[in-house]
Amino acid sequence: MTDRRTQLAENLARVEERIVSACAAAGRAREEVTLIVVTKTYPASDVRILHELGVRHVAENRDQDASPKAAACADLSLTWHFVGQLQTNKVRSVAGYADVVQSVDRLRLVTALSSAAGRRERELGCLVQVALDAESGERGERGGVAPDGIEELAAAVDAAPGLRLDGLMTVAPLAGPYAGRQRAAFERLMEISSRLRGNHPAANMVSAGMSADLEDAVAAGATHVRVGTAVLGVRPGLG
Ligand SMILES: *Cc1c(COP(=O)(O)O)cnc(C)c1O
Numbered sequence: 001m002t003d004r005r006t007q008l009a010e011n012l013a014r015v016e017e018r019i020v021s022a023c024a025a026a027g028r029a030r031e032e033v034t035l036i037v038v039t040k041t042y043p044a045s046d047v048r049i050l051h052e053l054g055v056r057h058v059a060e061n062r063d064q065d066a067s068p069k070a071a072a073c074a075d076l077s078l079t080w081h082f083v084g085q086l087q088t089n090k091v092r093s094v095a096g097y098a099d100v101v102q103s104v105d106r107l108r109l110v111t112a113l114s115s116a117a118g119r120r121e122r123e124l125g126c127l128v129q130v131a132l133d134a135e136s137g138e139r140g141e142r143g144g145v146a147p148d149g150i151e152e153l154a155a156a157v158d159a160a161p162g163l164r165l166d167g168l169m170t171v172a173p174l175a176g177p178y179a180g181r182q183r184a185a186f187e188r189l190m191e192i193s194s195r196l197r198g199n200h201p202a203a204n205m206v207s208a209g210m211s212a213d214l215e216d217a218v219a220a221g222a223t224h225v226r227v228g229t230a231v232l233g234v235r236p237g238l239g
Contacts, residue, residue: 005049011231012037012053015214019225022218033218036081036207038228040065041235044072050231051076059083059102059226063090070097081207083169083226085143088112092119100125102169102207105145110156110163117162126157127169127207130192132185133176142171147192154200167205167223168193172213182213186220193221 002010015035023030036057039047047058047069056077060066061084070080074097082098088108094101095116104110104126117124128150131140136148145153150168157165170189172178178185186208193206209217211230218225229235 004046005052007233008046008049008231009053011233012050012055015227015230018214018230019218022215025215026219026221028218028221032223034224036224036226037231038083038210038226039069039232040084040228041237042232044069046232047073047078048076051078057081057224059228061085063093067093067097081226083207092116095120095122095124098124100127100166102127103129103143104153104157105129105131105139105143107153107156110153110160114160114162123162123164125164125166125205127167127205128153128157128165128196130168130170130189131173132170132178132188133173140173141175142173144170150192150196151199154196154203158200165200165203167203167207168196169207172208172210182209182216183220186213186217186222190221 019033020030034057036059037050037055038059040061057079059081079099080097081100081102082094083102086103091112101124113124129144131144131146134140134146136146138146154165157163172182172185189208196203206222207224208222209225211227214225
C-alpha cells in the first residue's frame with residue numbers, strides 16, 4: 001500500500017495539472033486561480049501533510065470537525081475557509097479560526113459574524129454565497145441567497161466592523177434551470193460578480209468549482225476552486 005503522503009502528493013499533482021490545463025485553455029495565468037483543498041472529514045494529519053506539500057488554503061464545512069482540526073494545526077501558516085451552512089450559534093467558534101467565511105447568506109449571520117470578529121479582535125473575510133437555484137427572496141437548497149438579495153448582504157458586510165467583503169461563492173445547483181449546467185451556472189456567477197464589483201471593487205474573489213467541475217469554473221473566470229475528493233479521496237458517508 002502506498003503511504004498517505006505519496007497518495008496525497010500524486011492526487012495533488014493531478015489536480016494541479018488539471019488547473020494548469022484549464023488555465024491554458026482559458027488563456028488565463030495559473031496564478032489567477034487559487035486552489036483551496038477541502039479537508040472536511042479528513043484528519044489533521046492530512047492537513048499537515050498537505051501543508052508540507054505546499055497547500056496554503058484549506059476549507060471545512062462543519063464547525064464540530066473544523067474547530068479541533070484548526071487547533072491541532074495552529075502552528076502551520078494556513079488560510080482557513082469556512083464553506084458550510086453556518087448556524088448563528090456556531091459563529092463564535094468559527095470566528096476563532098476561520099480567515100474567510102464563504103457561506104454568508106443572511107443578515108443575521110452578518111451581525112453575528114461582526115460581533116464575533118470584534119470580540120476576537122480579528123478581521124474576517126466574507127463571501128456572499130449565491131444560490132442559483134433560489135427564487136427571489138428565498139434561500140437555496142444548499143444554502144446561499146437568491147441573486148437579487150446579494151447587494152443588500154454585500155452592503156451589510158461592507159458596513160459591518162470586523163468584516164471584509166471579499167466576493168462571491170457558489171455551489172453548482174442540483175435543481176432549477178442550472179442543474180447539470182455547471183459552465184452556464186459559473187458564467188452567471190461571473191456576471192453577478194461584475195455587477196457586485198461595480199459597487200465594491202475590492203470584492204473580486206469568485207469561489208466556484210469542485211472536484212467534478214473545476215475546469216468549468218476556471219473557464220468561466222473563477223479565482224478560487226474548492227477541491228476535496230480529487231485530493232483526499234472519496235469521503236465515507238455524508239460530508
Ligand atoms: C465538500 C465541498 C467541496 C468539495 O467537494 P469535492 O466534490 O469533494 O471536491 C467544495 N465546496 C463545498 C461548499 C463543499 O461542501
